[in-house]
Amino acid sequence: MAIQIKDLEQLKVMRRAGLLVGQTLQILKENIKAGMTTDALDAIASANIKRGGGTSNFLGYHGFPRTICVSINDEIVHGIPGPRVIQDGDIVSIDCGAIIEGWHGDAAFSIGIGTIDPENQKMMDVCEESMWRGIAAGSLNARLSDIGHAIESYINSQGKYGILREYGGHGIGTEMHQEPHVLNFGRKGNGPTIIPGMALAIEPMITRGSEKTKVLGDDWTVVSTDGSYGAHFENSYVICPDGKPFVLTALDGGRERLGAVGVEISDLLS
Ligand code: MG
Ligand code: MG
Numbered sequence: 001m002a003i004q005i006k007d008l009e010q011l012k013v014m015r016r017a018g019l020l021v022g023q024t025l026q027i028l029k030e031n032i033k034a035g036m037t038t039d040a041l042d043a044i045a046s047a048n049i050k051r052g053g054g055t056s057n058f059l060g061y062h063g064f065p066r067t068i069c070v071s072i073n074d075e076i077v078h079g080i081p082g083p084r085v086i087q088d089g090d091i092v093s094i095d096c097g098a099i100i101e102g103w104h105g106d107a108a109f110s111i112g113i114g115t116i117d118p119e120n121q122k123m124m125d126v127c128e129e130s131m132w133r134g135i136a137a138g139s140l141n142a143r144l145s146d147i148g149h150a151i152e153s154y155i156n157s158q159g160k161y162g163i164l165r166e167y168g169g170h171g172i173g174t175e176m177h178q179e180p181h182v183l184n185f186g187r188k189g190n191g192p193t194i195i196p197g198m199a200l201a202i203e204p205m206i207t208r209g210s211e212k213t214k215v216l217g218d219d220w221t222v223v224s225t226d227g228s229y230g231a232h233f234e235n236s237y238v239i240c241p242d243g244k245p246f247v248l249t250a251l252d253g254g255r256e257r258l259g260a261v262g263v264e265i266s267d268l269l270s
Contacts, residue, residue: 003180004173005197008241008268010103011248014173014199015269018105018236018248020052020098025109026251028068028096034088034113038070042081045096054098057106057176064220069095069108071221076205076213076230077108077167078220088114091124093232097176104176106201107249108234119208120229126158127206127231132257134169134184134202135235139263140243144180144191151204152185162211162228169202172236196239199248203234240266 006014024045031044046067049056056067064080071079071093072086078095086092095108110124130151137150147169155161169182180192184204209228216223224230237247237254244266247254253265 001179003171003192003198004178006173006199011238011269013101014103015248017054017098017100017103020049020054021096021105021107022249022251024048024096025107028094029111032092034086036086038081038084041070042066042068049098054100057097057099057104073229074223074227075221076224077222077232080218080220086113089116091120091229102174104172105249106172106176106234106236108203108232110231110233123208124231126155127204128233130154130204131202131233131235132261135237136258136261136263138194138200139245140194140239142194143189145186146188147202148183148186149188155206162207162209164205164211164213167205169200172199172201194239196241196243199236199238201234201236205232206230240268242266242268
């Protein structure tokens with residue numbers, strides 16, 4: 001299937017969806033604390049998406065029963081909110097999406113609760129920076145595999161981490177998951193050329209140990225097979241008609257973090 005190309009008017013709606021996702025994640029970041037249940041986080045996200053005029057794209061997705069994914073410690077992605085209580089020292093990854101007028105946004109972050117192992121903080125910092133490096137590498141006229149190459153190269157330069165193989169980024173637009181699949185590893189110079197109107201969700205998932213995972217009996221929660229803790233960061237970005245990127249799910253459009261690696265964002269969606 002061809003990669004969906006969006007025009008500026010469509011991208012303006014996608015920015016509204018992405019901004020709602022970014023704002024919802026920001027509220028979760030500000031409210032998450034030890035002692036609360038993951039269901040309470042889900043309720044906050046659900047209410048905020050509704051308040052912003054959106055609907056959840058996770059709820060009901062292949063039967064997924066909640067609005068966000070909450071994955072703790074050795075759970076890397078796709079954890080289902082429920083009665084589990086967040087503890088001091090936990091590493092919590094939250095993934096959230098929303099739809100506005102048929103257009104999707106998708107983003108995620110990991111955060112440490114209270115006092116955490118500094119090596120877990122470093123893992124999260126490495127994962128987040130690799131996401132920004134991946135977005136920066138996926139600039140106009142780059143090849144798709146340049147993204148995964150940049151992500152993997154950065155992670156490997158920072159230490160020994162497992163990069164999940166079975167999961168990756170994806171195209172996004174009128175569906176949450178579209179072509180192309182975006183690997184978080186690989187060689188440069190392969191795959192489609194990145195052109196204006198392409199929107200991609202970039203989402204490295206790493207552990208402090210093995211890249212091997214299994215799915216729990218709930219059919220969703222992905223855990224590391226060796227029990228090592230993981231991190232997951234995600235943003236959805238687009239190449240605008242002016243050839244510059246814009247991060248649809250970042251509150252500032254990616255200005256600060258892409259600027260730090262020398263990439264200027266588009267003004268067309270601000
Ligand atoms: Mg996601
Ligand atoms: Mg995604």
